[in-house]
Amino acid sequence: MIKVRSVRVASRLRAPLLFQSFTRFGGIAPPAKSPLVPSLLSTRQPWSTLHLLLLSLSVPFSTVAANYGHGIMGVTRTLYAHTECAHACSQLLEGSQLTCATRLPGDTPEPPLTKRQLAAINPVEFSDYCPSDLRLPKREEWWEKNVAPASAGPWSPSLIPAISYDAALHQAREEIAKVGRGEQSLYTPNYNSWIFFEGYKGQDGRNAVGVAISTICIPLLFSFVRLLPGRPLWYSRLEIALQKPVIGRRHRSPMVGNVGLMPTRGQALYIAYILISQIFLSIFPILTVYPNDYWPDRQVMLMIGDRTGDLAMANFIAVFLFSSRNNILLWMTNWSHSTFLLLHRWISYCLIIEVSLHSLLLLIYYWSIREARQQELMWIWGIVGTMAFVLLWPASLLPVRQRAYEFFLAFHQIFSAIGLIGTFFHIYKFYKYDWGFEIWVYIGGIIWFLDRLVRLLRVLSNGIRTATVTALDSEAEYIQIDIDGVVSHGHVYLSFPTISWRFWENHPYSVLSASTGHVQQKTSLKAESDSDSSIEKKESESEGSSMVSGTDHHVPIQPRTTILLRSMKGLTKTLAARLLAAPADAGGQRRITLPVLVESSYHANPAMHDLVHCSTLLCIAGGVGVTAVLPIMRSFEGAKIRLAWGMRNECLIPVVEPQLRELRRNPAVHIETRVGERLQLLDLLKEEVEKEGEGALGIVVCGPTGMADEVRYAVAELAFKVKRAVIFVDEAFSW
Numbered sequence: 001m002i003k004v005r006s007v008r009v010a011s012r013l014r015a016p017l018l019f020q021s022f023t024r025f026g027g028i029a030p031p032a033k034s035p036l037v038p039s040l041l042s043t044r045q046p047w048s049t050l051h052l053l054l055l056s057l058s059v060p061f062s063t064v065a066a067n068y069g070h071g072i073m074g075v076t077r078t079l080y081a082h083t084e085c086a087h088a089c090s091q092l093l094e095g096s097q098l099t100c101a102t103r104l105p106g107d108t109p110e111p112p113l114t115k116r117q118l119a120a121i122n123p124v125e126f127s128d129y130c131p132s133d134l135r136l137p138k139r140e141e142w143w144e145k146n147v148a149p150a151s152a153g154p155w156s157p158s159l160i161p162a163i164s165y166d167a168a169l170h171q172a173r174e175e176i177a178k179v180g181r182g183e184q185s186l187y188t189p190n191y192n193s194w195i196f197f198e199g200y201k202g203q204d205g206r207n208a209v210g211v212a213i214s215t216i217c218i219p220l221l222f223s224f225v226r227l228l229p230g231r232p233l234w235y236s237r238l239e240i241a242l243q244k245p246v247i248g249r250r251h252r253s254p255m256v257g258n259v260g261l262m263p264t265r266g267q268a269l270y271i272a273y274i275l276i277s278q279i280f281l282s283i284f285p286i287l288t289v290y291p292n293d294y295w296p297d298r299q300v301m302l303m304i305g306d307r308t309g310d311l312a313m314a315n316f317i318a319v320f321l322f323s324s325r326n327n328i329l330l331w332m333t334n335w336s337h338s339t340f341l342l343l344h345r346w347i348s349y350c351l352i353i354e355v356s357l358h359s360l361l362l363l364i365y366y367w368s369i370r371e372a373r374q375q376e377l378m379w380i381w382g383i384v385g386t387m388a389f390v391l392l393w394p395a396s397l398l399p400v401r402q403r404a405y406e407f408f409l410a411f412h413q414i415f416s417a418i419g420l421i422g423t424f425f426h427i428y429k430f431y432k433y434d435w436g437f438e439i440w441v442y443i444g445g446i447i448w449f450l451d452r453l454v455r456l457l458r459v460l461s462n463g464i465r466t467a468t469v470t471a472l473d474s475e476a477e478y479i480q481i482d483i484d485g486v487v488s489h490g491h492v493y494l495s496f497p498t499i500s501w502r503f504w505e506n507h508p509y510s511v512l513s514a515s516t517g518h519v520q521q522k523t524s525l526k527a528e529s530d531s532d533s534s535i536e537k538k539e540s541e542s543e544g545s546s547m548v549s550g551t552d553h554h555v556p557i558q559p560r561t562t563i564l565l566r567s568m569k570g571l572t573k574t575l576a577a578r579l580l581a582a583p584a585d586a587g588g589q590r591r592i593t594l595p596v597l598v599e600s601s602y603h604a605n606p607a608m609h610d611l612v613h614c615s616t617l618l619c620i621a622g623g624v625g626v627t628a629v630l631p632i633m634r635s636f637e638g639a640k641i642r643l644a645w646g647m648r649n650e651c652l653i654p655v656v657e658p659q660l661r662e663l664r665r666n667p668a669v670h671i672e673t674r675v676g677e678r679l680q681l682l683d684l685l686k687e688e689v690e691k692e693g694e695g696a697l698g699i700v701v702c703g704p705t706g707m708a709d710e711v712r713y714a715v716a717e718l719a720f721k722v723k724r725a726v727i728f729v730d731e732a733f734s735w
Contacts, residue, residue, distance in 0.1 A: 072436050074205030084194035140164065189293040196289040200303045205436070207281040207307060208314035212440075214277065215318040215347065216329070218270060223333035226610060236696065236725035242266030243728055244716040251712060252705040252732065260398050267339060271346045278315075278350050282308050282357075298365060305361030312354035313423065313437060316444030318347045324451035325493075325602060334606040338732070345396070352389050359386045378430040385422025388415045405570055406505060420445060455493075458599045462486050467496070467596040469575055470589060473651045476576040478624070480512075480655060481563040487514050488561040488600035495597040499574055506599060507571050512564040512627040513659065561598070564624050564655060607729050608632065614727060615695025617641045618688045620679065620711055622703020624652065628731045629700055630659050637666060640693075644684055646674040646703075681707070682714050689718045689726075696725035702732055 069077035225235065245251045246268045255262050263271060288299045295302060321327055322344035330337060359382065366373055373379045394400070395411045424441045431437060465483050472478040481494075491510045497503035567576035579590045611617065611632065617639050619629035626645045633641050643663075647653075653673070663669050688697065701711040708730050719726045 070436070072205045072209055072439060074202030075209050077205075077436050079198050079201060080194065084198055085191060136166065140166070189291040192289040192292045193294040196287060196292060196295060196299065199287045199289075200306070203285060203287065204303075204307045204310040208310040208440070211278060211281060211311055212314040212317050215274065215315070216321070218273065219329055219333045219335050223335065226334055233723075233725055236727065237720055239266075240716055240719040240726055240728060242269070243712060243730075245709075245713070249713045250709050252708050252730070254398060258399055258402075261342065263342060267342060270343060274343075274346060274350060278311055278354070282311055282354065301361055302365050305358055305365060308354040308361070309358035310437070312351050312358060313440035315347050315351040315354070316420070316440050317447065319344060319351060320444045320447040320451075322347065324447060326451050326454045330603075330606060334610060336605045336607060348392070348396075352393050355386050355389045359383070376429070378426055381422050381425040381429060385419050385426055388419035388422055391415055392419070406502065409505065410502075416448075420448075455599055459495075459597050462598040462600065465596050465598055467494070467594050468591060469579060469594060470591045471576070471579040472655065473649060476579040476590065477567055478649065478651055479565050479567055479572065479575055479579065481509070481565070483561045483563075483596060483598060484558055486561045486598050486600065487559045488598065489514055490601050490603040492561070492563070492598055492600035492602065494563075495599075496571070496575075496594050497597065498595055499571075499578065505571075506597070508602075509563045509565055510628060511601075512562040512655075514562070515558070515560045561600070564627055564652070566624055605729060605731055607727075608731075610727050611636070611698045611700070611729065613696045613725065614698035615639055616688070616691070616693050617698045617700065618684070619643045620681065620684065620699070620701045620703070620707070621645045622679075622707045623647050625702035625704075625732075626652070626656060628702035630656070630663070632700060632731075633663055633669065637668075639668065639698075641666075641669045642688065643669070643671045644674075644679050645671070646677070646679040648676060650675045679707075681710055685711070685714050685718055689722050693724065696727055697722065698727045698729070700729045700731055702730075705732075708732060 071077050073079065242265045244265055245262045246265055247262060248255075250262050251264055252261070254260065282304060286300060287303065290296075292299070321329065322340040325337075327337070327340055329335065329340065363370065392412065392415050395415070396408060401408045420441060424438060427435075427437045427441070462485075465485055468482045468484075470480045470482070472480055488511050491508050493506040493508050495503065495506035565572060567573055578592055578594075582590045582592045584590050614636070617633070617636055619633060619641065621629050621643065623646075626643075626647075629643065633643060641663075653675075660671060664671060685699070688699075699711070699715055701708050712728065712730060715726065715728045719728075
């Protein structure tokens with residue numbers, strides 16, 4: 001006897017094995033090199049022909065291999081191509097027996113199918129149940145592509161039934177006329193099961209695609225507003241209002257209790273969209289179908305459990321893209337890297353919660369069969385992926401990033417990779433490549449890989465260089481790094497492979513100046529700048545660009561990138577210790593040389609481009625933050641510019657003085673410095689805001705987090721009293 005069996009829908013409809021051996025009945029050609037197998041005896045039992053024909057008619061729609069299209073389920077791929085009716089018929093054959101010429105090992109001497117049992121399988125004549133719009137050509141296509149694979153393995157052009165669907169159906173009708181009809185009550189619950197499964201899985205895919213696309217496109221849509229001609233006053237006031245913190249006055253400074261960073265109002269709107277949309281799409285639309293053979297109850301639990309898994313995978317795109325240094329959205333929007341990192345964390349929170357809900361709800365749903373399931377590789381890899389993502393949360397909190405930044409980086413990279421790999425094998429061990437879920441993993445992995453590839457290419461383009469590290473004061477609180485042979489702008493990532501066994505680690509630093517290799521008179525070379533303020537390292541870092549001038553002839557000089565930083569923790573503390581251990585030279589300075597790998601260049605805050613609308617520029621700098629505003633000042637030679645620079649130690653002045661001297665030649669530039677005293681920020685801002693003038697007023701701040709937050713809040717309060725547009729730029733980012 002051959003036992004006809006199919007796998008229930010509840011086990012995700014893995015391709016049902018309707019025959020334990022391949023049969024040549026019906027003219028289905030066996031694959032090449034196929035071993036001889038038993039054949040069915042249609043002559044000994046009159047019902048055998050009918051049984052096999054009805055069985056064959058149900059095969060085209062009873063296998064998961066029959067899902068059609070490519071891509072994401074519910075969008076460009078469908079499970080059954082609207083043939084749930086035939087799937088329902090095929091399920092009624094479960095447990096049937098056929099008489100065979102040869103027995104296989106393990107066969108039991110069970111009696112052949114009785115007439116009563118036959119009546120139960122009559123509804124598989126899906127031509128009577130499937131809608132009329134499922135036309136014959138479509139049925140023929142399914143017949144040709146699935147009837148043989150269901151019996152003999154994966155489909156190939158050589159596996160084509162010798163008997164057509166129409167001919168098989170004709171023969172089946174003749175036999176059905178002899179034995180009678182089946183009961184509708186046996187068909188409906190099966191049909192509802194397939195309708196439910198197709199419906200909610202397709203909606204899961206559409207919800208996931210909606211989340212992925214909207215998460216990426218919203219930054220683009222809001223950034224396109226800046227392309228409006230001119231600088232409307234209403235838009236300027238709206239933008240300033242959105243840059244104010246949601247609660248309180250802190251944005252770059254950690255909140256009370258050091259629990260994290262307070263987002264701005266604009267960032268909060270995007271975060272609110274993320275949370276609301278993902279909660280809504282995790283639940284809705286709700287689809288329930290009764291009576292239902294395979295999901296008689298708890299359908300909503302199953303649906304939400306599966307849907308949260310789909311949404312979590314859809315978040316891979318934004319999570320990996322927003323965290324990458326080479327994020328293409330940095331070039332396409334005016335959103336800063338700091339903003340994308342903040343959003344990366346919030347989307348990651350959603351991902352972790354959704355992964356946890358996916359695992360918890362399905363564990364509850366399948367609790368009765370958990371002992372069998374926990375032995376499956378699919379189940380094991382799901383646990384691996386879930387635990388990897390969940391452990392990322394506590395290891396990424398702000399206190400951890402502040403106190404153990406290197407640990408955070410290593411842990412973050414390793415467990416993110418484990419989570420991605422675990423997700424892939426969780427999918428593959430259950431669905432193979434039949435459902436399209438692996439596409440989300442591919443996209444996330446490709447983004448991660450391309451970002452690392454571009455990083456490597458940036459390093460290789462500069463090669464191994466020598467860095468001259470100089471202490472600017474007796475305690476090495478301020479450090480200058482000169483790298484010959486490299487021209488960089490914005491900020492760079494440096495790796496010093498000889499000062500730590502973790503040679504692969506690199507850290508961001510802002511460029512003070514960059515010499516291009518020659519001096520040219522009466523020509524201003526503008527270079528963008530950026531300032532990186534790392535919350536974890538508590539550093540204020542800034543950058544600038546060279547201002548080269550001379551006659552029309554070129555005076556060759558050595559290309560050089562200069563970086564000015566303040567030592568605090570981590571790598572900068574190690575550099576300071578090395579300097580203090582080095583002997584002082586004849587001039588009393590401590591200087592060391594180290595091999596360095598340079599990953600450059602990363603450009604400035606995209607919001608800097610909005611300053612082209614300004615006729616007046618106010619730059620406020622604290623400490624080494626002055627180097628971030630110097631290239632901006634040089635770029636706006638036709639504007640009225642005011643620089644207010646406060647510092648604790650005057651050792652910075654000799655380093656920056658050559659550039660300040662060049663700027664003072666412009667009568668429209670006013671520079672004031674304060675050593676050892678606080679800048680009167682509110683008075684400065686009021687004075688500039690109250691001045692009459694044409695064009696927009698640009699306000700740029702770069703310095704300690706407290707100073708930047710104070711300026712941000714004051715600008716938001718004063719901007720509505722100004723009758724011209726105000727553009728505010730906080731030239732810093734935090735991790």
